[in-house]
């Protein structure tokens with residue numbers, strides 16, 4: 001057993017050179033991404049469990065131990081070129097990597113693990129609840145980022161949830177809120193639906209994630225589905241406090257009118273927005289004979305006539321919605337560099353169980 005461990009992970013700290021200049025150190029057993037975040041290097045990332053490939057980078061020299069099979073998520077061309085997943089790779093030697101989208105000007109809040117208590121439970125739709133957690137100390141985050149929640153002794157594997165209220169508009173600095181949609185067969189999201197969770201201790205670790213509002217002047221196209229509204233609402237709330245003067249088109253995809261929520265909050269945002277703000281709910285499964293006057297279909301159906309080509313796109317929600325929207329945007333010549341998104345992956349999408 002000892003021999004196996006010795007073979008698996010280097011027992012020495014290892015140096016990781018990023019893009020030929022930045023240098024970080026990994027502790028034994030630590031992934032490149034964990035080491036980068038610990039040392040305040042904004043390596044691109046999303047799910048952190050090998051499911052989204054946002055953290056892919058090119059191994060220029062040295063050797064790594066991969067915790068899960070990256071062939072599942074990387075293309076054969078990427079594998080041939082030496083791409084690895086930073087969240088799943090533990091250096092076996094000193095290494096050098098090339099990170100294509102290393103941003104140096106993003107939020108750089110300290111990652112903390114804080115033991116809080118669930119103090120609020122409000123039903124937003126038949127399958128989405130808002131959970132409010134009181135914290136004994138403030139947790140700084142950028143709108144759009146997420147935290148990992150654990151229920152000690154009940155659900156010890158973390159699940160990612162995006163902050164639903166901008167830090168700058170939260171009533172005080174001592175609580176955080178999340179929108180949690182019930183996933184059929186899902187452990188955490190099902191557990192959270194019942195209001196008996198009020199009073200439960202909860203561990204909140206974060207902030208994590210690469211979804212935050214970049215400085216730019218171009219119009220914004222926002223696309224949300226289901227609980228993907230949380231980070232977008234939060235991001236737009238933050239933008240209002242910063243008096244950002246960019247036109248917004250916000251498509252919110254839902255199945256029926258019963259799945260729409262926070263509409264009043266978004267309308268308030270639209271009223272407070274200093275320039276054009278078009279909020280467009282799109283329903284995919286609304287009964288044909290209902291009183292719904294708005295758009296019907298998928299959010300992708302609403303994009304073409306609303307996109308000019310220079311927009312910056314911000315999207316959050318279920319992976320199929322994100323994938324379909326990216327495909328639709330590509331046909332409209334929107335470049336990947338114009339698109340920011342968080343896919344709400346769960347264990348059915350990821351190559352490895354949550355660590």
Ligand SMILES: Cc1cc2nc3c(=O)[nH]c(=O)nc-3n(C[C@H](O)[C@H](O)[C@H](O)COP(=O)(O)OP(=O)(O)OC[C@H]3O[C@@H](n4cnc5c(N)ncnc54)[C@H](O)[C@@H]3O)c2cc1C
Pocket residue numbers: 046047146159160161162163178179180181182183184185186187188189190209227228230231342343344345346347348349353
């Ligand atoms: C960056 C990010 C942000 C997110 N933000 C939000 C948010 O704000 N709101 C929100 O509602 N969700 C969000 N999610 C999704 C969230 O993290 C959870 O994945 C989701 O709530 C499901 O968790 P669960 O414990 O209920 O389900 P799980 O117990 O993890 O199960 C999920 C599904 O996978 C199946 N499953 C379980 N284990 C396996 C396995 N080994 N193999 C195959 N299938 C399996 C289950 O049957 C179920 O259908 C986010 C995800 C990411 C990555």
